[in-house]
Amino acid sequence: MTAGTPAGRSADPPVVLKLGGSVITEKDRPETVDEAALAAACDAVAGAIAAGAVARLVVVHGGGSFGHHHASAHGISTTEGTHDADAAMDVHGAMARLNRAVLAALHDRDVPAVPVHPLSLSARPAGVDGDLDLPRSSTATLLAEGFVPVLHGDGVATAGEGVTVVSGDELVVELAAGLGAERVGVCSTVPGVLDEEGAVIERIDSFEAVADALGASDATDVSGGMAAKVRELLELDAPASVFGPEGLEAFLRGDAPGTRID
Numbered sequence: 001m002t003a004g005t006p007a008g009r010s011a012d013p014p015v016v017l018k019l020g021g022s023v024i025t026e027k028d029r030p031e032t033v034d035e036a037a038l039a040a041a042c043d044a045v046a047g048a049i050a051a052g053a054v055a056r057l058v059v060v061h062g063g064g065s066f067g068h069h070h071a072s073a074h075g076i077s078t079t080e081g082t083h084d085a086d087a088a089m090d091v092h093g094a095m096a097r098l099n100r101a102v103l104a105a106l107h108d109r110d111v112p113a114v115p116v117h118p119l120s121l122s123a124r125p126a127g128v129d130g131d132l133d134l135p136r137s138s139t140a141t142l143l144a145e146g147f148v149p150v151l152h153g154d155g156v157a158t159a160g161e162g163v164t165v166v167s168g169d170e171l172v173v174e175l176a177a178g179l180g181a182e183r184v185g186v187c188s189t190v191p192g193v194l195d196e197e198g199a200v201i202e203r204i205d206s207f208e209a210v211a212d213a214l215g216a217s218d219a220t221d222v223s224g225g226m227a228a229k230v231r232e233l234l235e236l237d238a239p240a241s242v243f244g245p246e247g248l249e250a251f252l253r254g255d256a257p258g259t260r261i262d
């Protein structure tokens with residue numbers, strides 16, 4: 001495995017990329033990786049790093065049929081928690097297994113990826129309505145040392161609720177703000193945010209303007225689907241793009257495929 005950061009570019013602002021759980025897993029079949037989709041996504045990431053198109057990259061992946069399946073079975077969501085350690089471990093264990101699969105696929109392509117597990121790092125000290133506390137020094141230091149940190153939606157310690165779910169989308173927003181990201185990409189199964197006729201909306205700058213078209217997810221999803229994604233991304237200073245797997249290469253090259261949210 002090689003170091004990912006070309007010398008002299010380590011101070012570049014990072015790109016933050018979310019690989020949707022609905023892309024890299026078969027969302028309707030519990031704990032099933034979509035191997036072909038994961039391989040294609042990791043090919044695009046490895047290609048962009050090798051070509052020098054991205055100097056510093058943080059990857060966050062979602063839950064798909066790993067986290068959402070277990071969270072839903074235990075009645076855990078971003079607002080409903082559990083004090084049952086077995087339930088918390090079902091969710092975290094599944095996400096850690098998916099994280100291993102993502103890391104392995106990146107390592108196979110010489111991407112210097114290392115895991116950062118939010119359950120061990122993060123908290124909602126003021127409860128479900130309070131801010132997410134996500135210390136960024138481990139991710140920032142790994143980046144500066146040439147690694148590609150790979151975080152994931154996870155369980156999160158939450159005052160008054162035990163362990164709730166933190167979505168990859170929320171992590172993306174926190175990381176992008178905390179690390180001063182240059183831009184943010186959210187790769188999902190859809191080619192962008194769709195309007196009521198099913199066409200890709202080119203640009204979104206207010207939630208109200210598109211609220212009627214936004215729904216939850218088609219699959220089991222405890223973190224709010226597209227509506228929650230758009231709401232989170234609108235809070236960011238950095239430009240964000242929502243696109244499908246066919247847009248990933250272009251995004252990593254510096255283009256803004258799909259829907260731009262700013």
Ligand SMILES: Nc1ncnc2c1ncn2[C@@H]1O[C@H](COP(=O)(O)OP(=O)(O)OP(=O)(O)O)[C@@H](O)[C@H]1O
Pocket residue numbers: 019020021022023061062063064065068168187188189190192193194195213214215216217218219221223224225226227
């Ligand atoms: N207006 C809309 N435009 C596009 N997708 C929409 C819209 N409204 C609802 N959706 C749903 O949102 C889904 C994308 O959100 P979802 O959270 O499932 O994706 P993901 O982030 O890739 O997966 P995960 O949450 O597992 O990481 C789409 O597959 C679609 O079912």
Ligand SMILES: C=C(C)CCOP(=O)(O)O
Pocket residue numbers: 021061062063064067068069071091095152153154155165166167168169222223
């Ligand atoms: C369900 C869990 C644990 C992860 C949720 O992350 P998301 O798929 O990014 O919403």
